Amino acid sequence: MFTGIVETVGSIIDLKNDKDNYEVTIQVEDKADFLSDCQIGDSISCSGICLTVIEFDSNKNWFKVGISIETLRRTTIEKMWTSLENAHKINLERAMGSGNHRFGGHYVQGHVDTIAEVVEAVEEGDSVNFKYKLRDIENVKYIVEKGFITVDGASLTITNVDDDKGTFGVSMIKHTRDVLAKRPIGTFINVEVDVTGKMIAKQVDLYMKKYTK
Known part of the structure; x- marks a missing residue:
């Protein structure tokens, strides 16, 4: 679950665009602590798409996500995330925490329609x-x-x-x-x-x- 309040942006630094095993590695920009509490299996909203972290490096501030065929059908990935040359930027938000934080947006699932x-x-x-x-x-x-x-x-x-x-x-x-x-x-x-x-x-x-x- 997310709020729709984007924290920062990231850039695609590695891409495996085989439909049977589509994986994207994203470099986080301008927020050094973004992955400070990250765990394998966490959800991160990537331009509104709830994606699962399958690998990450909190020191170098990058994470990798796997993408299903259903997600490819529903989203902009095949139109916009197709190469490293286009420098496509991705809006990033971590899943809502259980701490005492104000809820600034609205309930967002990350399930793109x-x-x-x-x-x-x-x-x-x-x-x-x-x-x-x-x-x-x-x-x-x-x-x-x-x-x-x-x-x-x-x-x-x-x-x-x-x-x-x-x-x-x-x-x-x-x-x-x-x-x-x-x-x-x-x-x-x-x-x-x-x-x-x-x-x-x-x-x-x-x-x-x-x-x-």
């Missing part, structure tokens, strides 16, 4: 308004204005939704943009919708099927 293309970025004062177009438009039914959404691991507030076009928007202040890895127009991001909305939709659907026959 789909991907979306960055189609617009419009400056407004110190903020930038981004628009994204969903690959799988059926997910738009779970996206509501002023609700939660996770974009590449970041907990954000939805500012607008177009159900017909399958697009939604968010607004990012400068601080958020400075923390997150940059995603130019034409690139893709991972999307996790609010799990509460999915649960409600499922229950309503089952109720309607049962009582409207």
Whole structure:
């Protein structure tokens, strides 16, 4: 479980992109203690994808994760994590701890629902308004204005939704943009919708099927 408050970014330093055994090694940047309490089997949110640590070096500040075929289908990995030359940056967040910390984002599972293309970025004062177009438009039914959404691991507030076009928007202040890895127009991001909305939709659907026959 995560909060959607990105801690730092990392870079891919090694890649084994065999679908039967897809592994990625990530170098953590600008946070020397990120892996200080890391254990094999821990979960780390990598641009919104909950991935399992299979190897790490806390002194050199890198970790390796294994990636399943299902994860490849759902996420931006095959589009964006395909080579070492593209210097793709990854948003990183450790799983929630049990200490006395304020909960700043929303409940994020790291279970990506789909991907979306960055189609617009419009400056407004110190903020930038981004628009994204969903690959799988059926997910738009779970996206509501002023609700939660996770974009590449970041907990954000939805500012607008177009159900017909399958697009939604968010607004990012400068601080958020400075923390997150940059995603130019034409690139893709991972999307996790609010799990509460999915649960409600499922229950309503089952109720309607049962009582409207």
